[in-house]
Amino acid sequence: MTEPWYATREDVKSALDSKETARNNAQVDRAVASASRGIDALCHRRFYPWTGTRSFPWPDPQMGTAYRLWLDDNDLISVTALHSGGAAIGADQYFLEPANYGPPFTHLELDLGGAASFGGGPTAQRDIEITGVFGYRADESPAGALADALDPTATTVTITDSAAVGVGSLLRIDSERLIVAAKTMTDTGQTLQADVDARASTAAIPVANGAGFAEGETVLVDAERMRILDVAGNTLIVKRAWDGSALAAHTTDAVIYAPRTLTLERAAVGTTAASHASGAAVFRHDPPALVRELCIAEALVAVLREGAGYATRTGSGDNARESYGGGLPELREQVYTAHGRKVRKRVI
Known part of the structure; x- marks a missing residue:
């Protein structure tokens, strides 16, 4: 991954909301990378700095x-x-x-x-x-902070908020830009404050300090992943059995993990690797909203069509229809109209 993506692995997996995505990270990554570079070609410009x-x-x-x-x-x-x-x-x-x-x-x-x-x-x-x-622009959003120091040669670091960062994100810490290549689970230092049963309707998860988590973050308790939909005081409101994991019962004091350890490509997009102090602010590059939407859509279509053997139509006769990607031409046109660079013609 030498160039940033315009959406993340997590964006596509969240849109699919399917157990299948727990087993196809490589397929999703390939689709997002291809979609990102396809948008560059469509618009005749790059949307990262x-x-x-x-x-x-x-x-x-x-x-x-x-x-x-x-x-x-x-x-x-x-x-x-x-x-x-x-x-x-x-x-x-x-x-x-x-x-x-x-x-x-x-x-x-x-x-x-x-x-x-x-x-x-x-x-x-x-x-x-x-x-x-x-590049097109260098729009950024806050994405937490470093939980420990980062020296110029290190390729992994822990951050405070994994919800704002995904695989493929372009980050900036001080003057260095970095690309997120992978995320792994880290002990959050918190545990369950009560037993939790194995019912999907049990969505309120008590923790010691709700401020230590963020909406949209994925947490792991035993072997079950849960997606945080909201934080109410010291209670996490979650979607159970997330990302293909199985519902399970959990006991008080079970350790809560979150994917806050990042594997990084250092000195990305022309910058230089440097030392960064613990607590340094992390910023995430944000491509234009339409560009991100098209990247997700293109990746979704690629993943679904690959899984269907690249079938393009279903049904027959009056019931025949395009199986995937019916709205993409209109979205591509919107992106090109809003952000495409009209190629200049030179006379030689």
């Missing part, structure tokens, strides 16, 4: 726009440094456009009232270098 340097030829003065550099599929979020012909151009010497509603910024213009210009190198090729954050 990438940090680094990219080179461009300086604009042809014969076109009358020697001060304007089109970025094409290199959407910009922010600029750290701009050079042309090896010379630095200060931030007060250029504008990122469109100024009124970027990022993403689609082109860069020199301030015509300033002294800066493109060129100066031996040729126009790769004359301009931009260092910064490239």
Whole structure:
């Protein structure tokens, strides 16, 4: 997983709400990865931030726009440094456009009232270098904090809230971005405060401190997984037998686990691995809502069709119908209309 996904394994498994998903993580992961890269191709842009340097030829003065550099599929979020012909151009010497509603910024213009210009190198090729954050946007949401310190070489860490993070999530801790490759169960330090019977209707689970859990988090008691639907004081309101596990009775003081240990791909999307202190805030990158919705939908269709041997129609005669994915063309069109980059045509 070298590129982030636009939805998580947990998003798709939650949408399926099926016992089958407990045994097909690899299949779901493959579908989400494929859907994410398919959206990149559909919209001719990437919806995650990438940090680094990219080179461009300086604009042809014969076109009358020697001060304007089109970025094409290199959407910009922010600029750290701009050079042309090896010379630095200060931030007060250029504008990122469109100024009124970027990022993403689609082109860069020199301030015509300033002294800066493109060129100066031996040729126009790769004359301009931009260092910064490239991509559609860098929208983020809080996702808890580190429960322990993280050094630059470690690939696992425990966090305080597993509900906000899934496999495939792109996280930011300080200036480093990381991709979640896996989640494993960790002792939450809490236990059941009363016996719990083996009935699905028994949805109120007493704990010592409800503030230590979050809505949407999965917990494990003995061999039964439960999904937290709500937290009422020190009582968890749960959906029993979650993710293909079996209903079971549990006794007082049974240990409660949660998937708060993350396996990480460090130094993701151009950033550098660094040390992070215990308690450091964790932020999750959020792709546009329509992009996330399409990613989930595409992955769902892929998983269901693979399980059905790629059947596309069921029934016969007047009762024939498409088995999966009937609403996808409309959703794809919505995503492209809202976020697709119209390919610019250049004259050579």
